[in-house]
Every structure is written in C-alpha cells, then in structure tokens.
Amino acid sequence: MHTLLLSIGFGLVTASILAIAAVGFTLQFGVSNMLNLAYGDVMTASAFAGYLVNKAGAPLAVCVLAAAAAGAVISVLLHRYIYRPFVRRGTRLFGLVVVALSVAVIIQNALLAGFGATFFSYQLSPDHAVNFADMSFTVRQLIIMGIAVAVMLAINTLLRRSRLGKAMRATSGNATLARACGINTSRVIDTAWLIAGALCGLAGVLLVLNTSSFQSTTGNDFLVLTIAAAMLGGVGQAYGAMIGAVALGVITEVAAAYTRSSFKEVIAFVVLVAIVLIRPQGLFGPPGSTTTVTEKEAVA
Amino acid sequence: MNAGLQSTAAALLGAAQDGSSVLEARAIVRSFGGVNAVDGVDLQIHPATVTGIIGPNGAGKSTLLHVLAGSIHPSSGTVLMRGRDITRLSSHRRAHSGLIRTYQISSEFRRLTVLENLLVAATDQRGEQFRVLLLGKRWWRRQEEANVARAWDLLARFGLVDLANEYAGELSGGQRRLVEIMRALMAEPKILLLDEPMAGVNPTMARTVEGHLRELGQEGIAMVIVEHELAVLGRLCERVVVMASGKVIADGPMAEVRARQEVIDAYVIG
Amino acid sequence: MSLYITTLLVYVGVDVMACWGLNLQFGITGINNFAFIVFQAAGAYTAAVLSLGPQSGNGGFQQYLFGASLPFPIPILMGGVIAGVLSLLIGLITLHRLRSDYQAMVMLVIAVIGTIVVENLGSFLNGSAGLALIPQPFVNNFSSPVDYQWAFVAFTAVACLVVYFFLHRITSSPLGRALRAVRDHEFAAAALGKDVARLRMFSFVVGGVLAGLSGGILVSFITAWSPGSWLYVETLVLLTAVIVGGTGNNFGVMLGALLVPVVFNEVTRYLPQFGRPGLIDALQWIMIGSLALLFLWFRPQGIVPERRRRFRAPDAAPEAKLPPGTPAAAEPQ
Numbered sequence: 001m002h003t004l005l006l007s008i009g010f011g012l013v014t015a016s017i018l019a020i021a022a023v024g025f026t027l028q029f030g031v032s033n034m035l036n037l038a039y040g041d042v043m044t045a046s047a048f049a050g051y052l053v054n055k056a057g058a059p060l061a062v063c064v065l066a067a068a069a070a071g072a073v074i075s076v077l078l079h080r081y082i083y084r085p086f087v088r089r090g091t092r093l094f095g096l097v098v099v100a101l102s103v104a105v106i107i108q109n110a111l112l113a114g115f116g117a118t119f120f121s122y123q124l125s126p127d128h129a130v131n132f133a134d135m136s137f138t139v140r141q142l143i144i145m146g147i148a149v150a151v152m153l154a155i156n157t158l159l160r161r162s163r164l165g166k167a168m169r170a171t172s173g174n175a176t177l178a179r180a181c182g183i184n185t186s187r188v189i190d191t192a193w194l195i196a197g198a199l200c201g202l203a204g205v206l207l208v209l210n211t212s213s214f215q216s217t218t219g220n221d222f223l224v225l226t227i228a229a230a231m232l233g234g235v236g237q238a239y240g241a242m243i244g245a246v247a248l249g250v251i252t253e254v255a256a257a258y259t260r261s262s263f264k265e266v267i268a269f270v271v272l273v274a275i276v277l278i279r280p281q282g283l284f285g286p287p288g289s290t291t292t293v294t295e296k297e298a299v300a
Numbered sequence: 301m302n303a304g305l306q307s308t309a310a311a312l313l314g315a316a317q318d319g320s321s322v323l324e325a326r327a328i329v330r331s332f333g334g335v336n337a338v339d340g341v342d343l344q345i346h347p348a349t350v351t352g353i354i355g356p357n358g359a360g361k362s363t364l365l366h367v368l369a370g371s372i373h374p375s376s377g378t379v380l381m382r383g384r385d386i387t388r389l390s391s392h393r394r395a396h397s398g399l400i401r402t403y404q405i406s407s408e409f410r411r412l413t414v415l416e417n418l419l420v421a422a423t424d425q426r427g428e429q430f431r432v433l434l435l436g437k438r439w440w441r442r443q444e445e446a447n448v449a450r451a452w453d454l455l456a457r458f459g460l461v462d463l464a465n466e467y468a469g470e471l472s473g474g475q476r477r478l479v480e481i482m483r484a485l486m487a488e489p490k491i492l493l494l495d496e497p498m499a500g501v502n503p504t505m506a507r508t509v510e511g512h513l514r515e516l517g518q519e520g521i522a523m524v525i526v527e528h529e530l531a532v533l534g535r536l537c538e539r540v541v542v543m544a545s546g547k548v549i550a551d552g553p554m555a556e557v558r559a560r561q562e563v564i565d566a567y568v569i570g
Numbered sequence: 571m572s573l574y575i576t577t578l579l580v581y582v583g584v585d586v587m588a589c590w591g592l593n594l595q596f597g598i599t600g601i602n603n604f605a606f607i608v609f610q611a612a613g614a615y616t617a618a619v620l621s622l623g624p625q626s627g628n629g630g631f632q633q634y635l636f637g638a639s640l641p642f643p644i645p646i647l648m649g650g651v652i653a654g655v656l657s658l659l660i661g662l663i664t665l666h667r668l669r670s671d672y673q674a675m676v677m678l679v680i681a682v683i684g685t686i687v688v689e690n691l692g693s694f695l696n697g698s699a700g701l702a703l704i705p706q707p708f709v710n711n712f713s714s715p716v717d718y719q720w721a722f723v724a725f726t727a728v729a730c731l732v733v734y735f736f737l738h739r740i741t742s743s744p745l746g747r748a749l750r751a752v753r754d755h756e757f758a759a760a761a762l763g764k765d766v767a768r769l770r771m772f773s774f775v776v777g778g779v780l781a782g783l784s785g786g787i788l789v790s791f792i793t794a795w796s797p798g799s800w801l802y803v804e805t806l807v808l809l810t811a812v813i814v815g816g817t818g819n820n821f822g823v824m825l826g827a828l829l830v831p832v833v834f835n836e837v838t839r840y841l842p843q844f845g846r847p848g849l850i851d852a853l854q855w856i857m858i859g860s861l862a863l864l865f866l867w868f869r870p871q872g873i874v875p876e877r878r879r880r881f882r883a884p885d886a887a888p889e890a891k892l893p894p895g896t897p898a899a900a901e902p903q
Contacts, residue, residue: 034671035671035672035674035675037674037675037678082863085867086866086867091866091870092600093669093671094596094600094601094602094671094674095866095870096671097602097604097671097674097675098602098809098813098862098866099862099863099866101604101678101806102806102810102858102859102860102862102863102866103859103863104859105803105806105855105856105858105859106855106856106859106860106863108855109852109853109855109856109859110852110856112848112852113845113849113852113853113856116846116848116849117846117847117848224679224682224683227675227679228679231672231675235672263686263690265682265683265686266683266686266687266690269679269680269683272676272679273663273676276663276664276672276676277663280672
C-alpha cells in the first residue's frame with residue numbers, strides 16, 4: 001500500500017511535467033497539423049539553456065524562465081524557417097515527418113557536440129521533504145505540481161476566453177474556414193508555436209529539475225511518454241492532453257514500481273498500442289480524425 | 301479479383317430490368333460535430349440518366365457525393381446499389397462494382413505519366429497480383445497491351461495523345477481535369493459521380509469538358525454531377541436536384557425547378 | 571587490409587539491400603517506416619540465434635531463446651521470414667487505421683521501445699550485451715580467412731542481384747504502378763478500385779523481409795549483434811541514403827546506399843581525432859540530418875530521379891511490326 005501511494009505520488013509529479021509537455025505538443029499539432037518530432041530535443045535544448053543560466057549563478061526562477069524563453073524562441077525559429085517553408089512548398093505529410101526527424105537528430109547531436117556526452121545537473125539549494133497522508137514530496141516537487149496547475153489554468157483561460165484562444169481553436173478546426181472568417185491564421189499559428197514552445201521549454205527544465213541529472217538524450221526519451229499522453233487524450237485536444245498526462249503519469253509510475261523502472265516507456269508504448277487498436281482518436285478526439293479518410297495536409 | 305468480389309460485382313451488374321434505381325440514398329444523415337451537413341436525403345438515380353445536384357455553399361452536395369462514393373460513412377441511412385445495401389462497403393469495392401467518382405480538387409497521380417494514370421484505372425489487372433508476377437510477364441502482357449491500346453484510344457478521343465508521356469502533375473488545370481475524366485472512363489464505370497468537374501477550369505476548356513460529358517451521357521452511363529453553374533447543368537442534365545442546408549428542396553427538370561420559389565429563396569439567402 | 575575492404579563491401583551490399591526494401595516502402599508506396607531498423611535487427615537476431623546452437627552449448631554465457639544450429643543459408647532465410655512476420659503483425663496494427671503522420675509516430679515509438687525491451691529482457695536476446703561469437707556460414711570450405719571473406723562478398727553480391735531482379739519484376743509491372751498510385755493519391759487510387767490497405771501491407775511485408783535478409787547476411791559476417799547496432803536513428807541513415815540517391819529508383823538508391831553510409835563512416839576514419847570523444851560521431855549525425863534536409867529542399871527527387879515510363883504511340887499503318895500500344899522497352903528501375 002505504501003509503495004502504491006508513493007508511486008502515485010511520483011506519478012503525480014511526472015504527470016505534472018507530462019501535462020505541460022503534452023499540451024504544448026498537442027497545441028502545435030492542433031494548429032499546424034504536423035507532428036513536431038523534434039519536440040523532445042527542444043526540451044533538452046531549453047534545459048541546457050537553463051543550465052547555462054544556472055551556472056552563471058542566477059536564481060532558480062530565472063533559470064526556469066530562461067528555459068521557457070529558449071523553448072519559445074527555438075520553436076518559433078523552427079516553425080518559421082524550416083517547417084513552414086516546406087509546408088508552403090507542398091511537401092506532403094510523410095515528407096514533413098522526415099524533416100522533423102532530421103531536425104531532431106541535428107539538435108540532439110548539436111547539444112552532444114557542444115556540451116559533451118556526460119551527465120549534467122543544476123546547482124540547486126537543498127530540498128526538503130513534506131509528507132501528506134503517506135505520500136512524500138519534496139518542496140521542489142510541490143512547486144513543479146503547482147506550476148503545472150497554474151499553467152493548465154492559464155491555458156484554459158487562453159483557449160476558452162481570449163480572442164487568441166478562440167482563433168486558435170478555429171484554426172485547428174478548419175484553417176480555410178477560419179481564414180474566410182477574417183482570422184489571420186499565419187499570425188495565430190506563429191503565436192501558437194510561441195506558446196507551445198514556451199511550454200516545451202518549461203517542461204524541459206522541470207523535467208531535469210525532477211531527475212538528478214540529464215544528458216543530451218533526456219528530452220527525446222521523454223518524447224515517447226509525451227506522444228502517448230497526447231494520443232491518449234486525443235491529439236490536438238488540449239484538455240485531453242491534460243487528462244491523458246495525469247492518467248499516463250500515474251499508470252506508468254505505479255506499473256514501474258511493481259515491475260522495473262526502465263519499463264516506463266514500454267508501458268507507455270503498450271498504452272499507445274491499446275489506444276491505436278481500441279480508440280485511435282483518443283478520449284476526446286473526434287471519431288475518424290485519425291484515419292486516412294480525413295487526412296488533411298499540414299497548415300502553415 | 302477474388303471470388304468474393306466477383307460474385308458481388310456479378311450481383312450488382314446483373315440486369316435490373318424493372319427500371320428500378322441503379323443507385324439510391326435512403327434517409328441519409330451525416331453530421332459533423334453537431335451540424336447535419338446532410339439532413340435526411342432520399343435520392344434515386346436511374347440507369348442511363350444524367351442527374352445534376354446543385355445548391356449554395358454548405359448545402360451538403362459534396363458530402364452527399366462522398367457518402368454515395370463511399371469515402372465517408374453516413375451517420376444514419378442507407379446507400380443501395382441496384383437494391384443491394386452498400387452503405388458499409390469501402391470505396392474500392394464500390395469501384396469494383398462499377399461506381400467511379402472524380403474529385404473536385406485535382407487528384408491525378410502526379411508522378412505518373414498521363415498514360416500511366418489511365419492504366420492505373422483499368423480494372424482487374426492480372427499484373428497487379430503478386431503470384432502472377434512471380435509466374436512471369438507472359439501471364440499479364442496480353443491484358444496490359446489491350447489496356448494500353450484502350451488508353452491510347454481514349455487519349456485520341458480527348459485529343460491529348462501528345463501528352464501521353466508527360467507527368468500528370470505538370471499539366472494545366474483543365475488538362476488535369478480531362479485526365480481525371482479519361483481515367484474515370486478507363487475504369488468502365490456503370491455509374492459515374494462527378495464532383496464539380498468544371499471547378500477551376502477556364503471557359504474554353506469547360507466547353508470541351510461539357511461536350512465530352514454530354515457524349516458520355518448519351519452512351520448510357522448513369523451520371524451524377526455536382527455543380528455550381530446552373531447553366532451548365534441545364535445543358536447537361538435532364539433532371540436537377542436542388543439542395544440547401546442538407547436537404548433536398550426540389551427535384552425535377554431544370555425549367556420546372558428553376559421557377560420554384562424555394563429554390564430562388566435558397567439561392568438568394570445561401 | 572583485405573578484411574577492411576571486404577567488410578566495407580559486405581556493409582555496402584547489406585545497406586543496398588536494406589535501402590531497396592526501404593525504397594519499396596517509402597519511395598514507391600509512400601509508407602513512412604521509422605522502425606525499419608527493427609526489422610533488420612529481427613533478421614539479424616534470428617539468423618544469430620539459429621546459428622549459435624542451444625544456449626547451453628557455449629557454456630551458457632549468452633542467454634537467448636530458441637537456439638539451433640541450422641546450416642547455411644537457413645538462418646539467413648529465416649531472418650527474412652521472421653522479419654516478414656513481424657512486419658505483418660505491426661502492419662496489421664498500424665497500417666490501415668492510421669494516417670501517415672500517426673503511423674510515423676507509432677513506428678518511431680516502436681523503434682525506441684524495441685531497443686529498451688531487448689536491453690531489459692536479458693534472457694530474450696542477451697540484453698544490452700547482445701550476441702557474439704556467431705558461427706560463420708560455409709567457413710569450413712575455405713582454407714584461408716581471406717578467401718572466405720571474398721567468397722562472402724561474392725555471396726552478398728549474388729544475393730543483391732537476385733533481390734534486384736525480384737524488385738524489378740515488381741516495380742516494372744502493373745503492381746508497381748498501383749503502388750505508386752497509392753503513394754501519389756491514395757483516395758483516388760481507392761476510388762479506382764485499388765485495395766490501398768492490401769497494397770500497403772504488401773510493400774510493408776516485402777520491405778520487411780528484405781530488411782531481415784540484409785540483417786541476416788550482415789550478422790553472419792560480422793558475427794556479433796547488440797542493441798547498439800540498431801538504434802532508432804539508424805533508420806534515418808538509410809532514409810537519407812534513399813532520399814539522396816533517388817526515391818523510387820533502385821539504381822539511384824544503390825548509389826545513395828554507397829555514398830551516404832559508407833562515405834560518412836569511412837571519411838571520418840581518416841580524420842585526426844579532435845575534440846572530446848564522441849564529438850566526431852555527433853558531427854556525423856548532424857551531417858546526416860543536414861544532408862536529408864538539404865536534399866529534401868533542393869533536390870527531393872534525389873541524384874537519380876525515378877525513371878519515366880514512356881510508351882510509344884500506336885502506328886497508324888496496319889503493317890506496323892509492333893502491335894499497337896506496345897510499351898517501349900522499360901528502363902531499369
């Protein structure tokens with residue numbers, strides 16, 4: 001029982017990070033209709049940005065902001081100078097996936113070349129444990145969960161109440177129609193990538209704060225979980241991503257506690273296969289949205 | 301074709317001499333996220349007729365066509381071909397049974413030549429079966445030659461012989477539209493569904509396309525044409541079906557339909 | 571020296587065969603298979619396990635399932651078979667339910683998970699240590715190792731030739747044309763009666779078999795195989811080779827398979843070691859990724875583009891030697 005509660009506790013922390021990552025991933029997909037396979041590596045790059053700021057002696061909050069900013073900047077650059085030109089030129093979806101994968105490999109290896117193959121960690125002040133009801137969290141973990149909740153609320157307000165949010169939802173649903181209604185879809189898409197990029201960066205830095213050390217492959221390793229969470233919720237559905245993240249975060253930690261911790265990704269994979277077989281559109285995706293019949297081309 | 305498809309095709313192409321419909325939509329409803337794009341449509345298409353479907357934007361014409369063609373399943377209702385329920389039949393099986401459709405947006409095979417585009421459309425090619433390939437070229441060469449000859453004939457008929465070895469993706473809009481129609485013909489359709497065949501085609505070419513379509517109509521193929529241009533439909537179709545807001549609001553000869561108040565209203569508002 | 575050259579040649583042959591398989595899937599049929607390397611690995615492991623003999627035989631220092639000592643060429647052929655079966659299973663799950671980008675994502679995840687599973691299930695295929703000391707096929711027929719190596723090169727070349735003619739038969743036929751149609755516009759292909767799911771599955775399985783055969787041949791020469799040999803990024807190397815060489819054109823792909831993996835791996839051999847360890851490897855990967863992007867942007871059709879199939883117009887004269895519509899001699903694909 002204690003193991004169960006402990007692992008649920010870990011699961012909640014993982015879920016918090018996963019939620020931020022998955023929502024960012026799904027926002028990019030929703031609005032551009034392409035899978036940014038470089039997402040995990042942008043997370044790593046942002047974590048390294050935070051690391052550099054940390055080495056320069058800045059306080060933790062500044063590092064976190066730096067990472068989020070790095071994520072935003074890199075994502076916007078990627079979108080504007082690599083993905084969008086390919087889309088504008090008419091590259092089909094399967095070509096774009098190769099583009100994304102190439103970018104991912106370049107980023108990951110650039111980090112490897114620049115920083116080396118060792119493990120890195122942030123210099124942090126000591127952490128304290130806090131216990132509630134048989135679950136034990138460190139202060140830092142509580143902060144991570146708090147940030148995740150705050151971010152989810154902010155995204156919710158953005159999507160539901162702001163004009164930008166409505167424009168984003170319209171563009172995700174049907175870009176041509178959105179344009180016909182006078183929405184400047186290019187600008188909406190750019191902004192979506194900026195926000196999603198910031199989430200990506202934030203998730204990256206929180207991820208490395210939660211683990212004791214990280215290397216150039218850390219973000220990419222997390223991508224499997226991110227994709228699974230996004231698919232579980234329904235790719236393109238922000239709320240789905242949040243729920244998918246919580247479910248997956250808890251399931252993988254609990255299962256890993258009872259089997260082997262390196263099996264987390266395997267469990268995520270099993271979940272993914274189950275989704276594909278049973279309900280490919282995820283919990284909240286519109287039925288039929290993942291089949292070839294409704295295949296739309298990417299939007300930029 | 302395997303035995304299962306053969307018997308399906310035989311059943312469907314068997315003579316329906318009693319004048320019954322060759323293609324029928326019954327109570328078709330198709331919704332997208334709460335909106336009924338098609339809202340209860342009954343439609344019967346008779347053999348050797350040319351039927352036009354017209355209506356303002358958003359009337360549901362294309363969606364109805366997709367449902368008839370099998371690329372989308374209806375939320376409720378049935379589609380019947382010569383009395384047989386094909387609602388759940390995939391589009392490739394419908395094609396085997398003689399139901400061929402064209403697309404509004406160019407759907408040519410860009411990296412194949414025009415002639416190859418036509419050859420793809422030929423039905424029941426033995427050369428497409430792996431076990432036949434293992435046996436060797438002589439088991440499919442004769443059929444291929446016959447198909448190639450038929451393709452050249454089509455090209456000659458449409459005046460595009462010179463373009464035979466050009467990549468389909470490099471042609472002009474109107475030429476691509478013709479390729480699509482030729483391709484549909486190559487598949488020897490019994491029923492041909494055309495989704496806005498004149499869309500994006502310049503007026504001269506449109507007249508050529510129209511002429512070809514008229515010839516086809518005279519050859520006994522049942523045709524359903526979704527179009528915007530009232531005038532074009534008037535010249536081509538004996539019967540016009542008018543849709544608005546997902547429903548059929550008028551169905552009959554053009555002159556009669558045009559004068560109906562509901563139709564005028566739909567066009568003014570929609 | 572001769573070992574270096576023969577190893578290089580065997581790698582070239584194996585890469586060419588694998589790239590042809592990938593070309594069938596990606597270049598001709600338009601399927602993204604980011605898990606391609608997993609199928610090559612499956613073939614390699616199968617061939618290894620079927621040559622190593624039962625696990626206790628070697629003193630039990632390696633753990634694996636189903637050991638056997640089957641004679642050449644059965645292990646290699648079984649490698650192809652098992653890879654084909656695996657393709658069938660994975661294809662059934664992903665191919666006809668998902669649109670191409672989801673498929674790509676799931677395949678990528680399969681590739682990532684594949685290495686994790688094998689590394690962690692130690693008793694399945696000896697975990698991260700991998701399998702080693704795999705017996706070489708037909709080695710007893712040769713007195714000197716050099717002769718054996720060259721004989722193996724000849725064997726690889728013959729295998730490639732057989733595969734080439736087999737693929738040519740497919741790509742120059744109506745089946746090849748139907749696959750290309752599916753690549754170019756699958757809805758139009760379906761609307762014309764092509765069973766898109768079945769056609770895709772065909773390419774996927776045949777491509778998988780070729781991947782497995784290539785893995786079997788490779789492992790029989792280098793006699794060792796571990797998860798490090800088949801990281802998911804290796805698929806990108808093969809994919810880049812196909813893109814650079816010419817998608818859809820088997821001759822071009824052969825060129826690509828020669829240039830990309832071989833040149834990249836061998837060029838760095840002659841560079842002085844600079845920077846920290848692993849730096850050169852990282853730079854190699856950056857170059858592969860950049861090469862893929864550059865070609866996709868500036869020359870997506872590759873160095874040797876897909877050949878256009880030309881037909882000769884029918885002669886008007888009745889005494890024409892050729893029957894009307896006879897296709898012009900097909901160029902090699």
